[in-house]
Amino acid sequence: MSRHPEARPIIMDLNPNSPISESYRKLRTNLQYAEVDRPLQMLMVTSASPHEGKTTTVNNLAVAYAQSEKSVLLIDADLRKPTAHHSFRLSNRVGVTSILSGQKRIIEAIQDTRIPNLKVMTAGPIPPNPSELLGSKRMDGLLQELREMYDIVLVDTPPVLAVSDAQIVSTRCDGVLLVINSKRVKRQFAVKARDALLFVKARIVGVALNQVPTNEAYPYYEYSSN
Template sequence: MVRKNKKKLVQNHKRSLVTMFNPKSPVSEQFRTIRTNIQFSSIDQEVRTLMVTSPGPAEGKSTIAVNMAVVFAQQGRRVLLVDADMRKPIMHYTFNQLNTYGLTSVLTREMTLVKAVKETNEKDLFVLTSGPVPPNPAELLSSMAMERFFREAEEQFDMIVFDTPPLMAVTDAQILANKCDGTILVVSSGKTDKDQLVKAKDLLDSVQSKLLGVVLNNKKLKNTNYYYYYGAK
């Protein structure tokens, strides 16, 4: 039973990091298409800080965020993937790392950004896990410390990708959406409610977020085991 569980964890790990473990797959090609669409979405201003969120939980936003970070790194850009979901962090599981320190450690000045960032097996891709779960995530994200974090991160990296909590759950994603150059909204095929999607967009509009597009996740194709990820823009 233990061996089966470990094998399942490895399979899930490889599936969530499809662009790293299977870069020639049709799914990976879709992520590269989304990357191209993001790069052409703004001619006047380069998108260097990208937020990935969803209307509700379990819609695949973290998987999308991880793979977007990977394909940007595969382009030769120095990329930082930030787990900004301080309530239910997951990036340390994805990359098999400890979460004893991370974003919260940097924001509370317990550790510098340079020391808190961790390397990954993908060249040019670095990850900043959430760190210890704080009692006040929203306050931390809206603090001056977060403003300093943005400035430091942009000095050290070409691209910063944020994985955030769902929009309908807490205000964290709205706070970051106002600070980032662009936002990707992830919806799950056959699961995401249309009313929730509309409300999520309204929440982003209310904070003047630049919505770059919507990604349709978990769309099963006929006669294949692959799940495609589509960019709406």
């Protein structure tokens, strides 16, 4: 079966011994020890603008956590342009929106993947009111229940500067990882995204830089605490 054009590559699964995969492991380790007194059980991953690699990052980071023997759930909370179901080759008929609209139970929206310890909750059918759903009390209840079910919960959201969704979800998570494409995004937009998150008192725990020029001919991810 051919890969959907919206599918993001999961190099941690395809080639776990590659230098890029090792970069994701380093990112995972840095996040684990970011602040030992405030563990990151629920981490949101976002970017300033589209096409910066935030979904590729969250997918690979989820696999990295799963490979460390953690029970991991990846939530596709990008209710506008979801892609997790393409990347992991899952159905998107039932997902986050199915729960928030009261149509399905949590257990019905969680899907197994071929990767041990990793499960995915896809976005579900695209709704007319994403921001309202993500800001609802049902969303609060959903995330609270998932905290009790998994060691690590990773949440993929739309870019910060595109819509308000990321700001809404960030207040419900233990921390935010901001993914920045060093070749594509101007500094002013990265700063604007950071300020938008800080405005709602989100806890930014680090910035993952990709497309950073190095002596090697591959992109890598660099972690720096806020």
